[in-house]
Amino acid sequence: MNLSLSSRRLALLACLPALVQPALAQKPDKAEPLKVSIKVIPGAIRFETTRFDVTAGARVTLTLSNDCVMPHNLVLLKPDAEPALVAAVNTMGLEGMDKHFVPDVPGIVAATKLLQPFSKENISFTAPEAEGDYPYVCTFPGHWFTMRGVMRVRAAGVALAAPVKSGGGVEQVPDALKNSGMTHKPLGTPEKPFVMRTFAPDPGLDPAVFAHHGVGKDGVKYDPATRLDVIGKVTDPATGVVKEGPVVVKAEKGVAGAIAVNHGLEFSYVWDSTECRLLYVWRGGFLDMDTYWGKEPGSGRPKMYIPRLMGHLVYRASGPMPLEGEFKGAPVFLGYKMEKGVPEFRYRVGTKTYREKVLPAGAEGFELRITPEQPERPKAWVVSPEDTAVTSVRGEGDAFVVSVKDRPEPPQPAPKPADEAKTKKP
Amino acid sequence: MFSQPFLFVKTSNALRHPLCAALALAAALPPAQAQTGAAPQKPSYQVEEIPVPKGVAPEIGGLGFTPSGKLVVLTRRSGILTALPTPDATHMQWTRFSDQSLHNANGLFVISDREMLVSQMPELTRVLDNDGDGIADEYRTEASFNLSGAYHEVTAGPVPDGKDGFFIALNTASHSGFTFEHTRGLFSEVSRRGRNFASVQHRGWVMHWDPKTGLTPWAKGFRSPNGIQTGPDGSVWVTDNQGDFRTTNPLYHVEQGLFYGHPSSLVWDPAYVKADPKRDPLKQPMAELDAMRAPAAVLFPYGFSRSPAEPLFDTTNGKFGPFKGQMLVADAAAPRIIRVMLEKVDGVMQGACVDFYSHNGLRNGSNRMVFSPEGTELYVGQTMREWAGAMEGLQRIKFNGGSIFEILSMHLTRDGFELEFTQPVDAGVGEKPEAFATESYWYEYSSNYGGPESQSEKVRVSSVQWSADRRKVRLVYPKLQAQKVIRLNLTGFTSGAQPLGHAMVAYTINRLAN
Numbered sequence: 028m029n030l031s032l033s034s035r036r037l038a039l040l041a042c043l044p045a046l047v048q049p050a051l052a053q054k055p056d057k058a059e060p061l062k063v064s065i066k067v068i069p070g071a072i073r074f075e076t077t078r079f080d081v082t083a084g085a086r087v088t089l090t091l092s093n094d095c096v097m098p099h100n101l102v103l104l105k106p107d108a109e110p111a112l113v114a115a116v117n118t119m120g121l122e123g124m125d126k127h128f129v130p131d132v133p134g135i136v137a138a139t140k141l142l143q144p145f146s147k148e149n150i151s152f153t154a155p156e157a158e159g160d161y162p163y164v165c166t167f168p169g170h171w172f173t174m175r176g177v178m179r180v181r182a183a184g185v186a187l188a189a190p191v192k193s194g195g196g197v198e199q200v201p202d203a204l205k206n207s208g209m210t211h212k213p214l215g216t217p218e219k220p221f222v223m224r225t226f227a228p229d230p231g232l233d234p235a236v237f238a239h240h241g242v243g244k245d246g247v248k249y250d251p252a253t254r255l256d257v258i259g260k261v262t263d264p265a266t267g268v269v270k271e272g273p274v275v276v277k278a279e280k281g282v283a284g285a286i287a288v289n290h291g292l293e294f295s296y297v298w299d300s301t302e303c304r305l306l307y308v309w310r311g312g313f314l315d316m317d318t319y320w321g322k323e324p325g326s327g328r329p330k331m332y333i334p335r336l337m338g339h340l341v342y343r344a345s346g347p348m349p350l351e352g353e354f355k356g357a358p359v360f361l362g363y364k365m366e367k368g369v370p371e372f373r374y375r376v377g378t379k380t381y382r383e384k385v386l387p388a389g390a391e392g393f394e395l396r397i398t399p400e401q402p403e404r405p406k407a408w409v410v411s412p413e414d415t416a417v418t419s420v421r422g423e424g425d426a427f428v429v430s431v432k433d434r435p436e437p438p439q440p441a442p443k444p445a446d447e448a449k450t451k452k453p
Numbered sequence: 454m455f456s457q458p459f460l461f462v463k464t465s466n467a468l469r470h471p472l473c474a475a476l477a478l479a480a481a482l483p484p485a486q487a488q489t490g491a492a493p494q495k496p497s498y499q500v501e502e503i504p505v506p507k508g509v510a511p512e513i514g515g516l517g518f519t520p521s522g523k524l525v526v527l528t529r530r531s532g533i534l535t536a537l538p539t540p541d542a543t544h545m546q547w548t549r550f551s552d553q554s555l556h557n558a559n560g561l562f563v564i565s566d567r568e569m570l571v572s573q574m575p576e577l578t579r580v581l582d583n584d585g586d587g588i589a590d591e592y593r594t595e596a597s598f599n600l601s602g603a604y605h606e607v608t609a610g611p612v613p614d615g616k617d618g619f620f621i622a623l624n625t626a627s628h629s630g631f632t633f634e635h636t637r638g639l640f641s642e643v644s645r646r647g648r649n650f651a652s653v654q655h656r657g658w659v660m661h662w663d664p665k666t667g668l669t670p671w672a673k674g675f676r677s678p679n680g681i682q683t684g685p686d687g688s689v690w691v692t693d694n695q696g697d698f699r700t701t702n703p704l705y706h707v708e709q710g711l712f713y714g715h716p717s718s719l720v721w722d723p724a725y726v727k728a729d730p731k732r733d734p735l736k737q738p739m740a741e742l743d744a745m746r747a748p749a750a751v752l753f754p755y756g757f758s759r760s761p762a763e764p765l766f767d768t769t770n771g772k773f774g775p776f777k778g779q780m781l782v783a784d785a786a787a788p789r790i791i792r793v794m795l796e797k798v799d800g801v802m803q804g805a806c807v808d809f810y811s812h813n814g815l816r817n818g819s820n821r822m823v824f825s826p827e828g829t830e831l832y833v834g835q836t837m838r839e840w841a842g843a844m845e846g847l848q849r850i851k852f853n854g855g856s857i858f859e860i861l862s863m864h865l866t867r868d869g870f871e872l873e874f875t876q877p878v879d880a881g882v883g884e885k886p887e888a889f890a891t892e893s894y895w896y897e898y899s900s901n902y903g904g905p906e907s908q909s910e911k912v913r914v915s916s917v918q919w920s921a922d923r924r925k926v927r928l929v930y931p932k933l934q935a936q937k938v939i940r941l942n943l944t945g946f947t948s949g950a951q952p953l954g955h956a957m958v959a960y961t962i963n964r965l966a967n
């Protein structure tokens with residue numbers, strides 16, 4: 028059956044050169060064939076491309092891709108050949124399957140096989156010499172009502188228009204995310220702080236702060252096809268010498284289990300659910316989520332996967348956890364309650380459980396309010412020698428309050444162009 | 454609280470669907486009949502768009518219903534919303550049950566109006582409304598998940614184990630993401646290698662959690678298990694995504710302790726590294742890994758399924774159509790919901806997949822699904838924010854009744870298959886073996902990122918035998934083999950001139966029937 032189709036196509040091609048001899052003679056013999064790619068819109072019984080232009084007498088390579096669950100073909104016809112073709116297909120019945128629903132009628136310029144789902148085919152043909160509109164249809168019974176387009180044959184020297192593509196069925200569904208009004212620069216208020224668990228920036232904190240984290244090392248680029256590390260030109264950082272070696276992927280600075288809280292433009296902090304402690308405080312803005320979420324819906328993922336700090340740091344933790352002397356092992360984060368809109372974090376160190384709130388105290392400082400859930404008070408709140416920002420620790424009812432004075436740093440850097448959105452495969 | 458209905462421009466579903474029905478009809482009928490215009494039947498399944506309030510990113514990570522009938526919508530970065538469903542989907546009165554603190558939340562189990570379990574990147578969290586004002590005031594950590602810092606380390610589940618516990622699936626990291634200098638959880642240099650990798654503990658595992666025993670590893674070898682479900686019989690089902698060590702998209706029937714083919718997770722199996730703590734599964738020969746792995750119950754044809762997400766069993770007992778007990782699978786990168794027909798053969802689960810609903814108003818990106826309490830509607834939540842463009846939102850598929858002509862089941866026999874249809878197939882249709890166009894192929898286990906169908910060949914049916922009521926047909930093949938996908942295309946099948954809704958069906962043979 029395939030044989031009869033291809034021999035018919037051969038016969039067609041064989042008779043065409045005779046018709047187009049004069050035009051062809053003026054063209055270089057080995058001209059690149061014009062490439063046309065036509066997709067089937069899955070489930071829609073339509074071709075994506077509904078019009079394309081070719082130059083009279085040109086060699087054309089047409090690719091039909093069928094990503095639909097139904098079989099389809101593409102039959103290109105002379106301008107007035109459609110009625111006879113339709114009548115002929117109607118008499119074929121299911122036997123038409125064997126002939127790819129391409130009957131033996133005059134007026135067929137080129138035809139693909141009946142393409143099974145998720146397959147494609149390239150066909151080559153010479154465009155007719157006569158200018159005009161040449162329809163193409165899928166001849167699978169019933170499909171030609173909607174599954175059709177036009178090849179326009181233009182005279183040599185006439186500019187060819189870009190192919191016309193139909194929107195397809197999918198785009199009619201509203202883009203709910205784009206219309207959502209979701210902000211990428213969230214802000215809270217002093218009365219109702221904004222709480223967000225997120226990957227957070229690590230502004231170069233003292234590594235001692237991450238005592239209960241794993242030590243993430245640089246990786247090497249890996250090729251799953253060869254199951255080997257990718258080898259490339261690598262610069263030795265010490266000598267500057269370029270040589271062949273495994274391509275290194277640097278470990279990045281970030282906080283995986285962060286809880287970022289914003290009380291409005293003037294007060295933000297990151298409290299870490301892995302270390303169960305305050306990591307840093309900043310003022311003058313919160314987080315720009317573009318570098319994590321992408322600039323806009325559908326723009327793909329950015330390169331960073333970490334938001335950008337806006338404003339300037341006024342505190343960064345250093346040294347071991349202030350309650351480190353009280354326990355062995357890692358602290359355990361137990362969650363948080365919202366108390367009049369403010370989160371109170373709860374964690375266990377050893378056998379002791381504490382609740383902790385972070386609150387702004389004027390424009391130049393803040394407080395940690397820590398409530399032990401057991402009668403015993405911790406022996407000490409230990410800060411590292413360089414952490415001079417802690418000014419006092421005082422008892423207040425069941426709680427003890429740690430007051431910290433701001434130590435303002437220069438503003439955080441503006442975004443780099445390298446943070447632009449980029450779509451990648453997961 | 455959102456007490457006012459909000460502005461929403463509705464696309465014309467009313468117009469679109471009858472048109473599509475007419476189109477489908479036209480596709481099946483000879484043109485003379487089609488042109489005289491057969492009255493379009495109301496479609497059996499109809500998609501409705503459900504707008505969510507302004508300011509909410511409608512990226513759906515979980516769906517559920519409270520015992521009082523409220524729809525619960527978990528979003529990946531806008532928290533939890535609830536609403537009592539209304540017949541007019543554009544007029545739901547939404548309440549924000551939680552704040553927006555959850556990090557890429559991607560799994561939900563609703564306990565009551567005041568209590569829900571949510572999985573988010575770093576943990577399993579119990580979200581509680583202690584004072585009963587309708588707004589959560591406590592986020593209690595139930596289990597902590599390790600993170601290397603990759604955006605890809607998302608969760609699926611919790612799904613209930615039928616007792617007091619739950620299952621949760623943990624995705625691996627992708628080489629497109631970051632690894633932090635300070636990782637949440639112990640870091641393995643060995644398992645930092647890989648296209649997708651498990652550099653921190655239990656990435657690529659299905660975990661079990663219950664309040665008494667806490668979080669325990671349960672099954673391993675997963676790459677991107679973005680769908681998990683337990684069946685009414687307690688069986689555990691996980692979908693995974695095509696990629697490295699995944700030639701196509703699989704559905705796994707997951708059993709405790711087994712390995713499902715993606716090797717990175719193995720470094721966190723104490724038995725695997727017992728003799729050599731630095732044992733690298735990426736250096737283990739493919740044949741050995743192949744021998745270790747448990748098979749997929751269903752290998753979805755790639756392209757037909759692009760990114761399978763949550764599976765859901767039809768527990769509506771017929772309220773949602775004739776597919777009682779079967780599984781539906783959302784696809785997060787194709788506008789499609791897949792139907793899966795499962796059976797146990799020689800002690801192993803396997804079965805066939807067919808299109809349930811695609812296009813015709815269904816958005817791309819379906820991630821999570823839940824049936825309405827009445828069972829007549831399927832709520833579908835979408836999100837595919839990561840790389841394939843914007844495909845986010847909330848929809849529901851209504852079952853309108855009417856005649857449905859589909860393949861109801863596909864059952865492997867000793868020498869072929871028995872197909873059952875929802876309606877009698879017209880006499881004169883499917884009489885000859887050629888009417889059952891069959892291909893056979895396999896997906897080779899490979900470390901490559903995806904792969905082609907291999908060993909493809911056309912297979913001829915040697916005999917066709919219809920039941921007297923023409924609802925069932927027995928197909929005999931000269932020789933069936935295990936480790937093959939058999940794909941049938943039933944072109945031109947009709948029932949009272951109604952065309953077969955979905956003609957392609959693909960059956961994964963792990964074991965032959967005796």
Ligand SMILES: [Cu+2]
Nearest residue numbers: 099165167170
């Ligand atoms: Cu077609």
